[in-house]
Amino acid sequence: MSEVAQKFGIKQALKDLGLQETNNGTSTGKDFFSSGEVIESYSPVDGALIGKVKATTKEDYEKVIKTAEAGFKEWRTWPSPQRGEVVRQFNDELRRLKEPLGKLVSYEMGKSYQEGLGEVQEMIDICDFAVGLSRQLHGLTMHSERPGHRMYEQYHPLGVVGIISAFNFPVAVWSWNTALAWVCGDACIWKGSEKTPLTSVACQNIAARVFAENDVPAGISSLITGDYTVGEMMTNDKRVPLISATGSIRMGKIVAQAVAARLGKSLLELGGNNAIIVTPDADIKNTVIGAVFGAVGTCGQRCTSTRRLIIHESIYDKVRDAIVKAYKQLRIGNPLDENNHVGPLIDKDAVKNYQNALDKVVEEGGNILVKGGVLEGEGYESGCYVKPAIAEAKNEFKIVQHETFAPVLYIMKYSGDVSNAIELQNGVVQGLSSAIMTNNLREAERFLSVEGSDCGIANVNIGTSGAEIGGAFGGEKETGGGRESGSDAWKIYMRRQTNTINYTTELPLAQGIKFDL
Numbered sequence: 268m269s270e271v272a273q274k275f276g277i278k279q280a281l282k283d284l285g286l287q288e289t290n291n292g293t294s295t296g297k298d299f300f301s302s303g304e305v306i307e308s309y310s311p312v313d314g315a316l317i318g319k320v321k322a323t324t325k326e327d328y329e330k331v332i333k334t335a336e337a338g339f340k341e342w343r344t345w346p347s348p349q350r351g352e353v354v355r356q357f358n359d360e361l362r363r364l365k366e367p368l369g370k371l372v373s374y375e376m377g378k379s380y381q382e383g384l385g386e387v388q389e390m391i392d393i394c395d396f397a398v399g400l401s402r403q404l405h406g407l408t409m410h411s412e413r414p415g416h417r418m419y420e421q422y423h424p425l426g427v428v429g430i431i432s433a434f435n436f437p438v439a440v441w442s443w444n445t446a447l448a449w450v451c452g453d454a455c456i457w458k459g460s461e462k463t464p465l466t467s468v469a470c471q472n473i474a475a476r477v478f479a480e481n482d483v484p485a486g487i488s489s490l491i492t493g494d495y496t497v498g499e500m501m502t503n504d505k506r507v508p509l510i511s512a513t514g515s516i517r518m519g520k521i522v523a524q525a526v527a528a529r530l531g532k533s534l535l536e537l538g539g540n541n542a543i544i545v546t547p548d549a550d551i552k553n554t555v556i557g558a559v560f561g562a563v564g565t566c567g568q569r570c571t572s573t574r575r576l577i578i579h580e581s582i583y584d585k586v587r588d589a590i591v592k593a594y595k596q597l598r599i600g601n602p603l604d605e606n607n608h609v610g611p612l613i614d615k616d617a618v619k620n621y622q623n624a625l626d627k628v629v630e631e632g633g634n635i636l637v638k639g640g641v642l643e644g645e646g647y648e649s650g651c652y653v654k655p656a657i658a659e660a661k662n663e664f665k666i667v668q669h670e671t672f673a674p675v676l677y678i679m680k681y682s683g684d685v686s687n688a689i690e691l692q693n694g695v696v697q698g699l700s701s702a703i704m705t706n707n708l709r710e711a712e713r714f715l716s717v718e719g720s721d722c723g724i725a726n727v728n729i730g731t732s733g734a735e736i737g738g739a740f741g742g743e744k745e746t747g748g749g750r751e752s753g754s755d756a757w758k759i760y761m762r763r764q765t766n767t768i769n770y771t772t773e774l775p776l777a778q779g780i781k782f783d784l
């Protein structure tokens with residue numbers, strides 16, 4: 268154990284979560300096994316080895332999918348409130364283990380401890396939501412055009428749901444999918460990110476224990492571990508009717524094609540390029556808080572991170588200066604230490620992408636306002652700590668059009684009407700989150716209107732970053748069009764069936780068609 272790990276109680280957290288030095292990364296819920304290569308998980312916080320996880324082979328995967336298919340056949344017959352009761356108990360365990368899990372998320376992924384706890388809180392919230400939902404998987408009843416007929420629709424579980432998740436939300440995204448899919452009656456197979464394999468095993472340990480206590484069939488919560496080649500086992504497998512994939516647009520394009528080739532369903536949650544519009548009527552203090560948290564929170568590694576700030580020319584200098592001033596107060600360092608605002612990037616590749624973005628924006632004619640750089644010396648030994656940077660840039664720059672997963676904020680001016688700002692905001696290929704800061708009702712409503720933001724999330728007077736689980740979460744255009752979490756997002760995990768019942772002694776055909784024999 269490294270000094271940092273010892274000081275911040277990582278050893279105890281690993282113990283509380285049932286993690287060993289080397290863990291099997293394949294599990295059907297009833298057992299854990301793995302014959303693949305060993306993945307070593309290093310912390311971006313201090314560069315230390317946290318633990319090892321054995322990856323899943325093709326043979327391991329076969330065992331998992333067959334168990335999941337068999338388990339599904341029983342699980343689908345459980346009344347859904349009974350499935351909800353299992354999720355409720357799972358949630359009790361999440362509440363009990365919130366601190367160690369939040370700590371491990373922080374240490375393995377690099378986000379602040381507070382954000383790690385926040386991520387586990389999202390898991391708790393979605394489980395609460397799912398428990399209520401287990402009594403509300405409603406279909407509609409329609410009036411039949413034929414006398415003596417009844418027509419309604421009902422939702423049945425889909426089968427085995429494949430979940431592929433990204434490193435930056437190593438636990439919450441799994442639960443957004445599984446909590447709903449479980450109450451819907453599906454079996455779930457999860458491939459977490461190869462960059463955060465220990466958090467995946469920790470979550471599976473919790474689910475496996477609760478599921479065993481409730482005699483849930485094996486396979487309902489399954490885990491597979493490894494890189495994209497393990498993900499491909501599921502995306503190419505017609506036994507998996509739905510793939511829910513969270514990650515980069517590059518990954519989403521490959522996954523979407525593989526799943527579509529076998530006419531499966533996909534739920535895609537891909538990259539964003541999120542902007543805040545700041546109008547002349549904005550509250551400047553709140554704008555600064557929203558923009559700075561949005562741009563540097565999780566070290567700019569949220570899909571909803573603020574990447575662009577579109578400021579009206581009349582207040583441009585004032586807002587720019589206030590944000591630059593706020594950046595000077597940022598404390599960068601160990602994310603387990605609550606005094607720090609910004610932790611590390613996930614790894615050295617991410618650092619290279621960050622440096623590359625700063626070089627590119629200068630090459631394209633941008634003006635650096637807050638200089639970036641990689642931090643060295645005591646506390647920064649992992650080589651993953653960077654300074655949040657700000658550049659004045661144009662929306663059409665290639666680098667601005669691209670999602671750089673790092674704390675680089677591009678700021679730009681608009682003039683005239685708010686429609687000019689909306690055009691800039693919409694002028695990218697991604698469509699995840701967007702926001703407007705204004706106290707002008709007309710501007711706010713235009714931003715939300717049909718001619719307004721084209722994103723899946725559009726906020727007024729709050730930033731782009733983060734979301735509550737009660738709403739459907741996701742984005743349009745190259746963000747992939749998927750919706751997860753609240754509202755009616757559950758419907759993707761089920762198949763809809765329309766039923767018509769004739770309780771007469773005749774067989775009348777629809778649309779008045781006669782067929783006399």
Ligand code: NAD
Nearest residue numbers: 432433434460494495498499514515518536537538539570
């Ligand atoms: P990534 O695309 O590199 O990897 C994501 C996951 O996909 C990993 O588990 C990876 O192993 C798997 N994968 C990669 N290629 C695959 C393939 N060909 N077939 C099957 N699986 C494959 O993304 P990342 O670096 O882990 O995460 C960052 C990205 O995720 C950012 O673009 C971010 O915006 C996005 N993200 C989006 C949301 C959202 O809800 N829209 C949420 C979180 C992260």
